[in-house]
Amino acid sequence: MSVEIVIKNKQLIKKPLVPPFVNDPKTGKPLECSLYAVSLYSYAKKQMLARVSFEDFCRMADIGNCEKHDRLHVILKGISEERLAEMAAEGCPDPLEGV
Numbered sequence: 001m002s003v004e005i006v007i008k009n010k011q012l013i014k015k016p017l018v019p020p021f022v023n024d025p026k027t028g029k030p031l032e033c034s035l036y037a038v039s040l041y042s043y044a045k046k047q048m049l050a051r052v053s054f055e056d057f058c059r060m061a062d063i064g065n066c067e068k069h070d071r072l073h074v075i076l077k078g079i080s081e082e083r084l085a086e087m088a089a090e091g092c093p094d095p096l097e098g099v
Contacts (some may be wrong), residue, residue, distance in 0.1 A: 037095045040088050044081050049088035056092040 018031050019063035041047070050062070067075045079087075 010085040035095055035099070040084050042081055043096055049084055050092070051094045051096060052087070054072040056090075057087075060087045060090065060092075 002008060009036040014053055022031050024031055037051050038054055039051050042047045042049050061076065061079065063076070067077070069075050
């Protein structure tokens with residue numbers, strides 16, 4: 001299973017987590033995910049520029065140096081269109097390709 005993380009209110013969880021109370025509808029057990037991907041979407045171009053692994057995104061966005069919101073979250077001050085294009089151009093493999 002894969003989950004694409006959407007950044008809302010410029011907040012991002014430091015490590016990927018399945019939202020609480022999200023269960024498999026067939027078994028009723030909590031979901032576990034082993035693959036997390038982040039879509040780099042340009043609102044100016046109205047298209048996805050790239051999809052990268054959560055780990056690659058954390059490295060490229062340098063979230064270790066971002067302002068801390070709380071124990072689990074950091075605050076992203078905004079990523080410019082230019083930075084998005086740079087991140088997409090890094091050539092990280094699409095983690096969902098071939099899945």
